[in-house]
Amino acid sequence: MKFTHPIISIDELQSILQDPHLILLDCSINKVNQKLDENNIQLIPNSYFLDIEHRFSDQKSELPHTLIDEIKFTKEAQFLGINTDSIIICYDRWGIYSSPRAWWMFKAMGHPNVYVLNGGLVAWKNAKLPTTKTYLPIENIGDFQAKLDEQWLANVNDVLDAIDQSSIKIIDARSTKRFNAEVDEPRPGLRKGHIKNAANLPFEMVLNDTSFKSEQELTELFKEFHTKKELIFSCGSGITASILALANHQINPKQTIKVYDGSWAEWGKDEELPIE
Template identity: 55%
Template structure:
């Protein structure tokens, strides 16, 4: 079974809950200044916890959420019981926030049968579908094997090579104030401003509350920023909301994408890198 779009509805998921290859991942992390840790834990049945900030982040570098290497990703995915033939559905308890980041991580690790649940847990609850409060623990190790795809990934050198390339569009998901340097950065020690020649699209502008805007609306948004032939490189504060834009752009038909993994947490901290 394959869903027809990378973005699936709660009804589509509910209709396929019994599929033997289905893996449901709760990809929730805290937002800046907001947490769900003290909230009652409600989950879609059979959810497995994807530890985005712990096991699936590289803690050898002083940056948040940095993508781990192939072996670590493979090992941790196998520990979740994920196989090469799994159908992976990512969701979060905010709506659409950190789930696109995990979608991008699997794509970057060479896995295509991965989807994002539109509206996440709030939409699931709104439709009166069943919930529980216990994570599913796999007793059997999976056979997932990562295969890193550099076409999905941007680092400092990629960014430096892209700044003056007219065939590439850099799009920053931070707020207008942070992009323009008129609002403070939430992380200490970072300069204010943005990567030269980048454009600004606040990630909330592709959302309609807890769900993604329609394909038609998204297409209209991205047409004003880029064109169908350009490679689009997304950045933000730490790589999370950049992934929301990256995912939204693929839904809109602009699917030549990269995410700058280090984002402003890396760029803004390096005095040798140019800013505007």
């Protein structure tokens, strides 16, 4: 089973719940200044937990949420029982927040059959479907082998090269006030402002509260960028940039999209990098 778009509905998920290749991943992380209620956890049944904050982020990096290398990614994915032929459905308990980051990570590591549940647990509960309080125990080690596909990933040098290229656009998912240097950054030690020549599209703009907006609405939001050869998405630490990357890929799958993994946590710290 392969879905035609990366964002899938509750009905589409229900259509494959009995598929032995299905891997359902809760990819939830805490938001800035807002934490999940771990004492009253609710999950879609038969979920595994993909730990973005710890197991799937480089703990040796000075930057938050840095993508781990191929060897460690292979090990962690296999530990979740993920195989080369797995159908991976990512969701989070907020609705849409960190699940697109997991989608992007698997894309970047060469797994094509990965999707995000639109609305996540919120949509599941709104459909009056059953929940559970426990994750599925790991029974088998998978055979997935990560292979980095660099067309999904941008580093600081890629962004520097892109600044003055008319065929590439850098899009910042942070709030307009952060983009325009009107407020301090939530992480200490970072400059205010944005990457030179970047555009601003706050990630909330592609959402209707806890779900993605319609494809027609997304097309309108991204229309000024559709002629670009490549889009590079940035944010604070690579989480909400992935929301924009997924939204754009839903409506324009042939356009090259990259997530700047270091994002403002890296750019805002280096005094030599150009900002506005």
